[in-house]
Amino acid sequence: MKNIKLIVVLVVSLSLTSCGFKKISQRYGEPINFKNIIVTGERKISYILKNNILLISDSTSANKYDAKIKLEKEKNFKIKSETGKITRYNLSITADLVLTNLKSKKKNQKLFKSNVDYSVASNHSETINNEKNAIKSAIQQLSNDIIIFIGFVVKK
Numbered sequence: 001m002k003n004i005k006l007i008v009v010l011v012v013s014l015s016l017t018s019c020g021f022k023k024i025s026q027r028y029g030e031p032i033n034f035k036n037i038i039v040t041g042e043r044k045i046s047y048i049l050k051n052n053i054l055l056i057s058d059s060t061s062a063n064k065y066d067a068k069i070k071l072e073k074e075k076n077f078k079i080k081s082e083t084g085k086i087t088r089y090n091l092s093i094t095a096d097l098v099l100t101n102l103k104s105k106k107k108n109q110k111l112f113k114s115n116v117d118y119s120v121a122s123n124h125s126e127t128i129n130n131e132k133n134a135i136k137s138a139i140q141q142l143s144n145d146i147i148i149f150i151g152f153v154v155k156k
Helices: 002-017 043-054 124-155
Strands: 033-040 064-080 086-101 107-119
Touching: 033 043, 043 064, 043 124, 064 124, 086 124, 107 124
Parallel strands: 033 064
Antiparallel strands: 064 086, 086 107
């Protein structure tokens, strides 16, 4: 009985020590401090994107930056049936990022784009839910791309 308890404790402790946990700000290279992040565009998308980017900000970092992001959302039909009814939409979100180093005044600019398709459901509420899920997916993709780009800029 004691051997089984000892083995269980040993296995649990070994599995917890190698979990690979790191703070978010450490995963993306050197820490960065955003003094200002200005996001223009649709309010809801801007708010989510700004909060995702602020997760990597560290107020104690010497790397101080300003960020300006201009968002544009575009929804187009992708597939129409033979009767002319739209069955699939394409949602495109574009983010134009201007990252300014406050010490050197050096600016880095990059355009990010995320495309997601979603289907038209049999009722309107399901179609709206599909669109919301597509927006969430596109924002997450944009956030990840922007965070990776910021990590590369700070490493330079």
